[in-house]
Amino acid sequence: MIDQDALTKKFQKEMNAGIASLVLLSVMEQATEPLYGYQVAKLLEDRSQATPMMKQGALYPVLRSLESSGLLESKVEPSVSGPPRRYYTITKAGRQSFQIWLQAWEQTKSYVDNILKGVSHD
């Protein structure tokens, strides 16, 4: 018996690996001020208006990995209530990467779309 659920989860995870970085970089690219994790999660929720593709908790490690690659930078600031917050901003290299990734995404998208369309016509 094939475990469809587990397979789908695995597929989703593999698909998300790169997309999460693109989506987060795009949010940071459009941002006019430094954002902290919760704000990013909220923005994604407001903008997508669809079932989120990943849990909010999974955004944080991606943000940190983008930071360690030099595409984002961050600073920790104390908050009025609760623990200090880490505010992220995009770097110049991050903006450049985003433009390149966006092209890669467009290519991938049209490639996949074309093939999938072919499938549905059969």
Next chain:
Amino acid sequence: MTKTVEEYLQALKAELRGSDSATVQDALADAEEHLRTALASMQEGQPDLDQAQALAQIITQYGTPEETAAAYVEVERRTFSGLTPASVKKTGSWLGRFFAIYADPRAWGALFYMLIAFVTGVVYFSWAVIGLSLSVSLALFIFGLPVMLLFLLSIRGVIWLEGRLVEALLGIRMPRRPLFMPQNAKLLERIKVLVTDKHTWLSLVYMLLQFVLGMAYLAVLVMVFSFSISFIALPVLQEMFDIPLFQNVNGINYYLPQWGYPLAVLGGILLWTVTMHLVKWIGSLHGRYAKFLLVTE
């Protein structure tokens, strides 16, 4: 069913058991930041909302401890190994591998770390000694206590910085965020955490030891470096500047015969190359020692 943020953090910590301790610290800090912020903003809208209910709703969006732990492990696995400048690709010959150390960023990082360890060691040591002596001598007065607490708190900042240095130069994963205090804790509880956390005291030990280590590193490096350079420069020094290899107490000069020049130069190069290998090795030892004292549970 998770009722409080603390419970969630405990569960997350349990899920991450066996992971890198720095990853655990980052994951806990992120989760705490998110959950508390989300909780606060939900309660702002509905003040009479039950906390456990609100938290359950937040967690369905944030992910269970299991899911969150998996996300960290996954990203860590994908990115960290790729970003750390891995050791240089092994070339075939033994000789090639021996000299490839000069192209190994880890060796240069360790060398740089060992050189600046003297400066950081002096700073840490002075800070620790000043802080300790101020705290102890002012303990006679009532304002001695706050001074001591401020000092203990400052240790965390210093150690976080040291952790960044260790990660950047020695390539040992260290926490990327300072450790948070348990939230909503009363001032007294916070003080208790600060004073009873063994890392506060181990960090203090680290700061004091760094002085000794930094001095030793610098002394040994400078000594070996000057030996290597002298050997390499020996032919030029003898032939052009008439500087002898060695002068005894009676003022008699000893020169290295000319057939020894290639040997001297080769010896100098070998000495420094071996030292580079040693430096890389000591750097990784130092990194593990720093991690043991500063982070490991």
